[in-house]
Amino acid sequence: MNFQTEFQPISVQPQEIEKKSFEMIAEELGPHSFTEEQFPIVQRVIHSSADFELGRSIVFHPQAVQAGIAAIRAGRTIVADVQMVQAGISKPRIESFGGEVKVYISDPDVMEEAKRLNTTRAIVSVRKAVKDAPGGIFAIGNAPTALLELIRLVKEGEAQPGLIVGVPVGFVSAAESKAELMKLDVPFIANHGRKGGSPIAVSIINALSILADKQAR
């Protein structure tokens, strides 16, 4: 690479950088088994992580993409497990459909209840969210305990999320919680292994909202 000619970032606008990045990702990824509607989501995951292994580890329930688009277009709430996920999600498209992005983990009643029950705020926030945001999209990038609680509530018929984006990162329970999610026959997007995180949850939601926006035109 000729550093002198390549290296003129001052004139490069974010949209151009993104376009060029997406082209590089499609080229470098090579053959894959994602469908045409799944691929832009995988592309955005790789864009946010520069990690092809992580991109290839994404697993879609067959109805996931259409369910996610439908939920966004219906103005359903996006539930973020932590503030970082809420901060990263692009709001204008979500709001144009009447939806909003909410996070419950620092709500005073959640913090009090977690203390009272001697459990995690993540678990209590999921219990609040399934009541407050029925049919919503759950975007879980950090807390395996939140994902496991959501799976329990789905199994017990107490939660019917529009879509579960389950991509927690970590060494304890993250991979296991995602493996549990993949056993459910509900719309989910998840990934195999320990990797994941806030930017992965964010990029999946942002990719879905772009698809929802395109369908609405």
Added chain:
Amino acid sequence: MNFQTEFQPISVQPQEIEKKSFEMIAEELGPHSFTEEQFPIVQRVIHSSADFELGRSIVFHPQAVQAGIAAIRAGRTIVADVQMVQAGISKPRIESFGGEVKVYISDPDVMEEAKRLNTTRAIVSVRKAVKDAPGGIFAIGNAPTALLELIRLVKEGEAQPGLIVGVPVGFVSAAESKAELMKLDVPFIANHGRKGGSPIAVSIINALSILADKQAR
């Protein structure tokens, strides 16, 4: 692994999960050349990404850790390049030393100036930050253009950051901007290659603030 005995996350508190994760990371990483003061930072990076390759790619300027601790203890501002980085940084420890975490990229004056100059908000926000937060710690997890502008201002003597945490992720200019940073003789923490991102910047700042807190006791 016996799934039945391992898999009891409901009773596991976040602090226990973190402790267990850090032990697993130290064990799996094996031999490395990080110093005793650098290692907890690398450990936290791996904890946030589950990516050992990314952890091994971290590069420290020899004075970086002490400079970062000193800046936090002096109550210097932490400048986040984007909202996600601001959202992820643990505030109580920073605030206990009189510091705060600021992000300028969505300030109305930054947005107007970027439009007027036909440049990126990331670049303009760095120009504002070096004036508003002299001696601050710059935590750049997303925008290579922000890091390149900061490098330019340092070279021209217009900026003297306490520490530069430069870990932008991406396919266009990210690796190149970090390679440029590593040529400077100023305190920096960066990494080789395309990987990086908001959680990486966040975990480095949080690890430093824990070290600052320990020194203060």
